Every structure is written in structure tokens, then in C-alpha cells.
Amino acid sequence: MSSKALEMLANETVEDSDDDVPQLSAHALAALEEFYTDQHQQEKSASVQPAEDWNLSQFWYNEATCETLATEVEACCREQNPNSPSEVIVAFVSCPTLYLHVRKLRLNKQQSVDNLHLLEFDTRFASWDDSYQSRFNFHRYDFREPEKLPANLLGKCSLVIADPPFLSEECLRSTAFSIQRLICSNSGRLILCTGAVQEDLAAKYLNASRRQFKPGHANRLSNEFACFTNYSTITFE
Known part of the structure; x- marks a missing residue:
């Protein structure tokens, strides 16, 4: 009007x-x-994602990183279920902006987002809304309580993407415990984005190896970031 x-x-x-x-x-x-x-409704649709809360050690990915990781997520889903890739259960642990990015890409293609799940401490994302009015799977997650996970996701996630909020062994160890409970025991894949200094711990707790791809952030960080996986990546080295 x-x-x-x-x-x-x-x-x-x-x-x-x-x-x-x-x-x-x-x-x-x-x-x-x-x-x-x-x-x-238009104001909600046009609104930006929640601002970074540095007290929660939040640093959002830049657009290029979101695109790179989203492309890999979709490639993994197609490889694991060529006929119905949207049926592959994917968990995003402590990486809310990537969840929003992948979700938006699928909705723009009129694809289901029912099997995309966000496990996140920040409850601002629990009430996130948009113009699509589609399912939003938020599960509150605290790495200090790694055993508190959605029962319907235990052992069901074919792909887990995680970005632990703090660069400490305790945080990575607890997040790894959660990942191991979420991921499919045989064929489950993991993408871990964290500080490069965590390389030995990523191998120790998750058997994940470092890739050449380096995640970037909208607000530059002094800490070098790295990407680790437990499989041979499809769309990046």
C-alpha cells in the first residue's frame, strides 16, 4: 500500500x-x-542478524567464508543422499550465522530446512524470525553441559559443523564430547572451525586434520583461524 x-x-x-x-x-x-x-514483517525480514556479543566470544564469519562452508555442506548432503539431500540431518554447533546462511540458501531454492539444526547458547537466535515463516530448529546448547543434547539428534547427524566459542582445551574437549554423541558413528562427517593453535587438540579429540582453507570473519581477529575435518573435503582443499 x-x-x-x-x-x-x-x-x-x-x-x-x-x-x-x-x-x-x-x-x-x-x-x-x-x-x-x-x-x-518487512522490517523483520530486512533486519540484520544479532550483533556479536564479545562476552560470549562471538565473531561472525564474513560472506566469503559462509559461501565456502555452505557450498561444502550442500556437497556433502548430495554425496550422502543423492536423491534427497535435504533429508540429511545437519547440526550447526555454535555457528549460528552459518546456519542462517545455509537455511536462507535452501529456502530461496524452495528446499526443505527441516533437517538443519542449530545448537547455540545465545537465545537471541531462538526467536529469530524472517519472511519465510518456515521451521526454525533452535536447541539451546552450553559446552559446559555437553551431555544436554536433543534426544532426537543423538547418533543421527550425518554432518556436524562446529565452531567452539573459546580457544581452550576444556571448551574443545566438551564440544568434541557433544559432537561424538550427535554424529553418525560410521559415516558421520565433521567440519571444525577454530583457532590454528588447536590443531593438536582437534586431532586428539576428533581425529580431524587441518585443511588449507582459512575461515575469515567480518571483524578481523588477531588469532589465526583454521578449518579441520575428519574426511577429504569436496569443494575446497
Whole structure:
């Protein structure tokens, strides 16, 4: 509805028979309600993702990193289930912006997002909404309670992407414990993004090897980041 049309509706009034106070007609009220509902929805759709909370050690990926990782996610899903790649269960552990990116890509292609799951501590992402009005799988996750996981995902995830929030052995060890409970025992694949200093621990706890690809962030970090996997990657070295 244009602003001119809105103004015309606002000028459409009827008089109350008792006190002669001007009021909008029922038609105008309904139209205004529709206008403001649409406007609110557009604002939500256009809104940016939640800002980084450095107290939670949050550093969002840059666009190029999201694209690279999303391409690998989709390639893994196609390889594991060529006929129905969207049926592959994927868990995103502590990497909410990548989850949003992959989810948006699928929805733009009118593909199902029912099997994409976000495990995240920050509850701002639990109420995230968008214009698609589609399923949003948020599960609150705290690496300090690594055993508290969705029962329906235990041993069911064919692919897990994780980015532990802190560069400490405790955090990686706890996250690794969760990953091992989530991932399919035989064919499950892992993509781990964390500091390069965690290379030995990634091998120790997850049998993951370093790749050439280096994740980047929208706000540059002083710590060198790296990508580790437990399989031979498909779309990047």
C-alpha cells in the first residue's frame, strides 16, 4: 500500500452518533491493520542478524567464508543422499550465522530446512524470525553441559559443523564430547572451525586434520583461524 493510499484511508472517517468524535471506518481500520502488519514483517525480514556479543566470544564469519562452508555442506548432503539431500540431518554447533546462511540458501531454492539444526547458547537466535515463516530448529546448547543434547539428534547427524566459542582445551574437549554423541558413528562427517593453535587438540579429540582453507570473519581477529575435518573435503582443499 502506498503512502498516498494510506493517507486517503486515514482521512476516511465516520461520525459517532453519540459524541460526534471522528472515527475511522471499519474498512479503513482493516486496511491500516494490514498495512502495519506488512510493514512489521518487512522490517523483520530486512533486519540484520544479532550483533556479536564479545562476552560470549562471538565473531561472525564474513560472506566469503559462509559461501565456502555452505557450498561444502550442500556437497556433502548430495554425496550422502543423492536423491534427497535435504533429508540429511545437519547440526550447526555454535555457528549460528552459518546456519542462517545455509537455511536462507535452501529456502530461496524452495528446499526443505527441516533437517538443519542449530545448537547455540545465545537465545537471541531462538526467536529469530524472517519472511519465510518456515521451521526454525533452535536447541539451546552450553559446552559446559555437553551431555544436554536433543534426544532426537543423538547418533543421527550425518554432518556436524562446529565452531567452539573459546580457544581452550576444556571448551574443545566438551564440544568434541557433544559432537561424538550427535554424529553418525560410521559415516558421520565433521567440519571444525577454530583457532590454528588447536590443531593438536582437534586431532586428539576428533581425529580431524587441518585443511588449507582459512575461515575469515567480518571483524578481523588477531588469532589465526583454521578449518579441520575428519574426511577429504569436496569443494575446497
